[in-house]
Amino acid sequence: AQSVTQPDIHITVSEGASLELRCNYSYGATPYLFWYVQSPGQGLQLLLKYFSGDTLVQGIKGFEAEFKRSQSSFNLRKPSVHWSDAAEYFCAVGAASGGSYIPTFGRGTSLIVHP
Amino acid sequence: GAVVSQHPSRVICKSGTSVKIECRSLDFQATTMFWYRQFPKQSLMLMATSNEGSKATYEQGVEKDKFLINHASLTLSTLTVTSAHPEDSSFYICSAIADADGPLGTEAFFGQGTRLTVV
Numbered sequence: 001a002q003s004v005t006q007p008d009i010h011i012t013v014s015e016g017a018s019l020e021l022r023c024n025y026s027y028g029a030t031p032y033l034f035w036y037v038q039s040p041g042q043g044l045q046l047l048l049k050y051f052s053g054d055t056l057v058q059g060i061k062g063f064e065a066e067f068k069r070s071q072s073s074f075n076l077r078k079p080s081v082h083w084s085d086a087a088e089y090f091c092a093v094g095a096a097s098g099g100s101y102i103p104t105f106g107r108g109t110s111l112i113v114h115p
Numbered sequence: 116g117a118v119v120s121q122h123p124s125r126v127i128c129k130s131g132t133s134v135k136i137e138c139r140s141l142d143f144q145a146t147t148m149f150w151y152r153q154f155p156k157q158s159l160m161l162m163a164t165s166n167e168g169s170k171a172t173y174e175q176g177v178e179k180d181k182f183l184i185n186h187a188s189l190t191l192s193t194l195t196v197t198s199a200h201p202e203d204s205s206f207y208i209c210s211a212i213a214d215a216d217g218p219l220g221t222e223a224f225f226g227q228g229t230r231l232t233v234v
Contacts (some may be wrong), residue, residue: 016168036225043208043227044159090158094223102149103210103223108157 002027002095003093006106013081014114021076021109023091032094033074034103035065037087044090050074061085086113117143119211121226128199132179136194138209146190146209149223150182153206165192167224199233206230 003026011018023092025031025050048059055067065076088110092103108110118141128134138148147166151159165171165186173179177215183195192211196203210223 007124023162033222041230043119044210044225046222046224049222102164103160104161105158108156110156 002031002093002104004091004093004104004106006091006093006109008109009107010112012112012114014085016074016080018079019078019081019085019090019111021022021089021111023071023074023076023106024072025091025093026045026072027095032103033065033067034092034094035059035074035076036090036092036105037061038090038108039087042098047076047089081113083113083115104113116155117141117211117213117224118210119145119226121209121229122183123229124227124229126232127151127228128231129143130200130233131196133195134231136196136197136209136231138192138194138206138211138226140190140211140224143211143213143224145192146189147212148186149208149210149212150184150194151208152193153208153228157204158209162194196231199231201233204231204233 006060033046034049039042047063048057050067057065063078067074079107089107090108091106094103120139122137139217150162153159162177163171163173165184167189171184186192208228209226212223
């Protein structure tokens with residue numbers, strides 16, 4: 001079965017600083033990988049996804065992620081964080097199931113942005 | 116992107132009553148819908164997977180008789196929490212996936228969630 005590990009429960013950065021959120025996955029085949037952001041009391045918004053092809057994926061809001069098969073990682077990065085980026089971030093891996101997939105989520109990383 | 120609407124966004128109910136949560140795909144047909152439960156400061160736990168016209172597949176440890184899921188059409192799935200108790204209080208989120216061969220591909224679209232409080 002697939003699994004996702006987000007080793008950092010909380011990350012604190014200063015506004016304008018760079019950001020990297022870690023994600024490691026376990027899956028037997030080539031995974032579908034995702035990063036979602038959740039604001040308090042809200043649903044999830046997709047930031048970016050990797051299915052195949054270029055291992056550096058660009059997403060919305062200036063985020064990017066790099067798929068590294070050798071490290072089973074899919075870390076999320078942003079060169080300059082804004083205060084509005086403070087939220088909960090979830091990495092997910094999708095296991096193919098009959099033409100669609102079932103996403104499994106990591107426990108999430110809470111991003112705190114200091115002014 | 117496609118829109119998934121979840122209703123209500125918040126609900127408070129008395130212990131012992133039942134609550135129905137709706138999840139609608141507004142501009143696409145959802146072949147598969149998922150229901151998640153999220154405890155405070157924790158990740159989303161998959162409760163069940165439903166396909167239109169068939170019975171839902173529940174994850175281990177999820178009570179089928181307590182969390183009734185109906186996926187009667189390609190745009191609507193409902194989760195009914197029966198005989199709710201305070202421990203059922205949680206944030207419930209649905210997501211929907213379109214036809215994998217269609218223009219939306221295999222991306223999952225999420226509703227905004229429902230905050231259930233049982234008193």
